[in-house]
Amino acid sequence: MxxxxxxxxxxxxxxxxxxxxxxxxxxxxxxxxxxxxxxxxxxxxxxxxxxxxxxxxxxxxxxxxxxxxxxxxxxxxxxxxxxxxxxxxxxxxxxxxxxxxxxxxxxxxxxxxxxxxxxxxxxxxxxxxxxxxxxxxxxxxxxxxxxxxxxxxxxxxxxxxxxxxxxxxxxxxxxxxxxxxEDTNPIIQRALTRLEKALEIAPDGNEYDRLRTIAEQVLRNIEREYNLYTPETNQQSWNDRITALKAHVLQECEQLLGIRPSPNELLRERVYRIQYAIRDSNELDDKFEDAQPPETLQPSIWTVEAVEKAMFRLLNFDAIYDGYVAANPTPERFLDTVTRLEREVFQIDQPPPKGxxxxxxxxxxxxxxxxxxxxxxxxxxxxxxxxxxxxxxxxxxxxxxxx
Missing domain, CATH: 3.40.1130.10 (Glycerol-3-phosphate (1)-acyltransferase)
Incomplete structure (x- = not known):
């Protein structure tokens, strides 16, 4: 190319x-x-x-x-x-x-x-x-x-x-x-039901309650994947948990790839630098091999595919914050959040238009x-x-x- x-x-x-x-x-x-x-x-x-x-x-x-x-x-x-x-x-x-x-x-x-x-x-x-x-x-x-x-x-x-x-x-x-x-109620119902089925969640409450339950499950699943979830985690606010998750993933990937951290830089710039390093480095296999601990310890979760997936997640959830829907519960904000969750749960880059x-x-x-x-x-x-x-x-x- x-x-x-x-x-x-x-x-x-x-x-x-x-x-x-x-x-x-x-x-x-x-x-x-x-x-x-x-x-x-x-x-x-x-x-x-x-x-x-x-x-x-x-x-x-x-x-x-x-x-x-x-x-x-x-x-x-x-x-x-x-x-x-x-x-x-x-x-x-x-x-x-x-x-x-x-x-x-x-x-x-x-x-x-x-x-x-x-x-x-x-x-x-x-x-x-x-x-x-x-x-x-x-x-x-x-x-x-x-x-x-x-x-x-x-x-x-x-x-x-x-x-x-x-x-x-x-x-x-x-x-x-x-x-x-058009009327978005049927669209929202179908989308929530599909996500609940994929996450094995029983529907409970109104549409907003269901959305929060889905989002909580997605957040918890990601935290567990990166070994960040503990019983005390639920006591923290969602925004604090999201911030901690982003910081952890960026730090791990930058350290693995030998990229100097820039904590004051926009998240997107740091993500793009990691993505570029993945695409253009000829030494990735050696770096990821070196990152694996001895057999007696828990294997590293980081592979090339895992880093790529993590960067997709960071861009997907870059601007998200708790309260986006509640502050102005329009169909557009609701479906903004649903689309993000669909991208994560179903690993779809561009979900089809909702309506x-x-x-x-x-x-x-x-x-x-x-x-x-x-x-x-x-x-x-x-x-x-x-x-x-x-x-x-x-x-x-x-x-x-x-x-």
Missing amino acids: PDFYPPRLTPIFVKFCQTSAPVLARWHYWVHAEIDSDGFEQLLTLKNQRLLLLPNHPTFQDLIVIFLLSGKLGVPFYYLAAYENFKGILGAFLQRLGTYSIRRAIADRASIAQTLELLSQSNGRLVIFPEGGCSFQNDTVMPFRVGGVQIAFQALNRFAKRGEPIPDLYVIPVSIKYHYT HRKARVKVGEPINLREHFDAYQKNRSGVVNQLVLQIQKTVQQNLDLLR
């Missing part, structure tokens, strides 16, 4: 796909998009400018929703996507839509160079999901990564180094929120990086961090408005 998959955007192909996408999205992915008119009109006036769109990423269907947005605008976008998505026919299809790869957890020079090139073009329109992966949460966002805005400023810096006027480059916060369009959804899209106020360029030259990291926090806040505030 090559180290980098470049975009091979084919305008005629993109136009054909944009025309057929609304029907395909409804039929295959059970989703249609409703785009906020005010923000869309503003975006329409900028469609021929340099654009960096930064949407939240609650589901695997978000790329489709943004593609529907591009179709309504009548222009192609470029998209940055994880390297793992480019295998086989799907990868070739994505490349022709304007998608290119990034290998997470490393400084992917080819991907960075491609991003710089696109944002330097007069009409470069690029989509980056700044959460770095799916949050599986419809109402809240995870911390945004700074890379997209950082590279956008670097693209402007190219013009400064050549002594040319700094052009406009607009960062666009985009909020995506899903709403089920037809309306994806509401709200485009936030554009930020012209040209207006911040002088400040950026004086305090690069400070300005980037401040703008990224502002963009994240805008996306969250607009999510709150999409009720």
